Amino acid sequence: MHISEGILSGPVMAAGAVVSLIGITAGLKKNNYDQMVHVAILASVFFVASLIHVNIGPVSVHLILNGLVGLLLGIAAFPAILTALVLQSLFFQYGGLTALGVNTVVMAVPAVLVHYFFLPLLGRTSRLTFVAGFLAGFVSIGLSSLLLGVALWLTNEDFFKISVAIILAHVPLMIIEGIITGFCVSFLLEVYPEIIPHKKK
Amino acid sequence: MSTTTVFAHKVIVFAWVEDGRIHVQGSFGSNRPIKNCVIQVKRPGGILIHQAITDIKGLCSFDLPDHLESDLIVELNAGPGHLGQWTIPKDELIYEVSPEILEKKMIEKQALEKSPSPTRIATGIALIFGLAFVVARVKKTKCLKTS
Numbered sequence: 001m002h003i004s005e006g007i008l009s010g011p012v013m014a015a016g017a018v019v020s021l022i023g024i025t026a027g028l029k030k031n032n033y034d035q036m037v038h039v040a041i042l043a044s045v046f047f048v049a050s051l052i053h054v055n056i057g058p059v060s061v062h063l064i065l066n067g068l069v070g071l072l073l074g075i076a077a078f079p080a081i082l083t084a085l086v087l088q089s090l091f092f093q094y095g096g097l098t099a100l101g102v103n104t105v106v107m108a109v110p111a112v113l114v115h116y117f118f119l120p121l122l123g124r125t126s127r128l129t130f131v132a133g134f135l136a137g138f139v140s141i142g143l144s145s146l147l148l149g150v151a152l153w154l155t156n157e158d159f160f161k162i163s164v165a166i167i168l169a170h171v172p173l174m175i176i177e178g179i180i181t182g183f184c185v186s187f188l189l190e191v192y193p194e195i196i197p198h199k200k201k
Numbered sequence: 202m203s204t205t206t207v208f209a210h211k212v213i214v215f216a217w218v219e220d221g222r223i224h225v226q227g228s229f230g231s232n233r234p235i236k237n238c239v240i241q242v243k244r245p246g247g248i249l250i251h252q253a254i255t256d257i258k259g260l261c262s263f264d265l266p267d268h269l270e271s272d273l274i275v276e277l278n279a280g281p282g283h284l285g286q287w288t289i290p291k292d293e294l295i296y297e298v299s300p301e302i303l304e305k306k307m308i309e310k311q312a313l314e315k316s317p318s319p320t321r322i323a324t325g326i327a328l329i330f331g332l333a334f335v336v337a338r339v340k341k342t343k344c345l346k347t348s
Contacts, residue, residue: 004212033340036340040330043333044330051316091317091322091325
């Protein structure tokens with residue numbers, strides 16, 4: 001999911017940087033003092049999750065957990081994901097620094113969308129909470145794959161073939177992330193409901 | 202054997218000349234070979250001169266090209282957005298490197314393939330919390346000023 005140096009064209013990288021800058025500014029503005037610890041915890045989760053790899057055929061995919069980060073943070077997922085991506089690039093050599101804007105957009109936009117789609121379902125019943133978490137994890141990876149395809153298409157590649165290949169390669173990851181996110185939000189709702197935005201005491 | 206390796210979600214490509222053949226190895230690091238992926242050998246300027254597929258060990262080898270007038274760029278495409286690159290200098294194509302240098306480079310390759318150390322992971326997490334602390338302090342100061 002991390003795009004490397006030398007893959008994207010200049011205009012695509014610039015557009016990604018502008019969109020991510022808007023997202024980061026909005027995220028930082030909306031963040032309040034109390035939420036910062038949650039941002040730090042979830043950014044750390046995102047940072048470390050990339051080290052867990054699953055080999056699927058010739059492709060090696062790793063956990064991303066942008067669905068979990070987005071579901072719990074909303075627009076604040078932008079600065080959290082950017083920080084983690086910078087550190088992943090510097091410490092693990094995942095993705096290129098010049099592609100940072102596009103990589104942030106690819107992972108943060110779906111994260112923010114699942115927040116608005118699935119957060120209202122959390123906490124109604126335990127089953128619905130798990131389903132909402134599963135869908136957040138599943139859909140965010142699907143949308144990220146699609147955005148990755150768009151970014152590559154804009155750099156003059158065959159969009160349809162590439163998008164289908166990327167989404168198919170990520171279907172197992174979509175299921176895995178769905179299950180992990182489902183269990184995580186169910187557990188957090190039980191033991192630490194303060195992390196769920198509308199469940200603050 | 203120059204080290205212009207490019208990482209993309211850590212795609213590691215390593216190429217060397219031995220016994221008149223070019224050997225290429227691709228991995229995602231941590232002993233995870235890049236299987237059944239396309240290797241392209243190009244001249245500077247992008248002229249394709251050879252194409253091959255890696256085996257289950259992430260390896261492939263092929264004969265040296267007939268004309269050795271320039272460096273060769275070995276590219277490994279490990280899926281959309283994942284590209285690794287290695288440049289074999291012209292000198293190494295003509296004069297094979299000594300076993301000692303080859304061994305040294307293999308050690309360098311093994312170091313690249315290692316998983317990130319716990320120290321790096323811990324440093325990353327500490328930096329995230331440090332940055333969050335700074336942002337939180339700035340926000341608190343702003344809140345106090347406005348109130």
